[in-house]
Amino acid sequence: MEKTINIIKYSGEVEAFNIEKLKRSLRHSKASEQLVTEIAEEIQAQLTEGITTKRIYEMAYGMLKRKSKSGSARYKLKKAIMELGPTGYPFERFVGKILEYEGFKTNVGVVMQGHCVTHEVDVTALKAEEHYLVECKFHNHQGRNCNVKTPLYVQSRFRDLETQWLKNQHHSLKFHKGWLYTNTRFSADAIQFGECAGLGMVSWDYPEQNSLKSKINLLRLYPITALPSLSKQDKQKILNNDIVLCKEICDNPKLLDDLGISTSKRKRILKEANELCNH
Structure with a gap:
């Protein structure tokens, strides 16, 4: 029976190393199954008690980089998005580009008058009669997630702007919706609020079939x-x-x-x- 090796996650939580979990993450690189197995087994043989997931990632990335440049680029996708920082502006442009390739006409960093106050909107997106306002929440550190305060704030801004738009007869014919994009994850109560309030929400892994990760890989x-x-x-x-x-x-x-x-x-x-x- 193999000895259990405990590893430390970004959050500080301790869990037993699982080679199948490592293989699943390596498969995101689109590397061959043979290469995935080779790398996972080589890393398993080098593990020591208390090794961090960050160090395991670095080992896997280094091995992939030597054998598949494009594979290593896909493997580091989440980290690469964090490297768009330190400011959130490149991430806003990145989200704008994704929406553009999805068929929207977009603008980044738009100042708009609401019913009560003026707002700077990260991305505006228009396609036919769909008019979206997008707030981008960028984090450049692992383990930082969006809690319920962020969608509450975004929905409040959206309602203020929508109230102002609906005074315009032309705007009243459009379908307006607020969206929140983040490069990390949403807490459970953030998702619960967003779904209840009708706020569009996209994170690294949510919604499952249309997450940020899925969009990037689908559209390349x-x-x-x-x-x-x-x-x-x-x-x-x-x-x-x-x-x-x-x-x-x-x-x-x-x-x-x-x-x-x-x-x-x-x-x-x-x-x-x-x-x-x-x-």
Whole structure:
């Protein structure tokens, strides 16, 4: 019988290591089943009592990076989104791009007059008669979730803006809805309130079939920060030029030309981006 090894999660909680759980997370990389098994078994053989999930992730990412660049980029997706920080603005642009590829006309950072006060809305999205107001809640640390206070606040803002819009006859013909996007998770009471109040809510893993993770993988809208070849400095240069998606570079490689990145590195970046966009 194999000895149980206890590991420490980001939250500080202790649990027994489960190789099947590690394999499930590795499968998100789209690596072959053989490679998934090889990496999981190699990590299991190196475990020590009290090792952190952060260290296990680093080991898995390093092994994947050596054997599959695009696989390592998909594996680090959650962390890559956190690297869009430290401010929330790149995440707002990222959410705006997702909605754009879903067929919406979007604007980021819009000041709008409500019935009571003025609001700055992170993203406005319009498609036919659907008019959405989107608040983006960005966290750049693991383990920080959205509790019920956030959807309460977002719904209150939405109602103030909706009251003002409905004074306009043209707006009264549209379907208005408030949405909340986060890159982490919602607490149970946050989800309960959102469902009861009719607030649209999208987190890393909610709703199950249309979560942030699902949307990114379905549309192949991977953040630029997922690319293994980019240094922290390179990522910041690109984000400072309002480029947040690998797909933006795939569609227009010339975007990299004026960023002071060497020709050989640009080629590697493009290769990795195309592998992700066209997998």
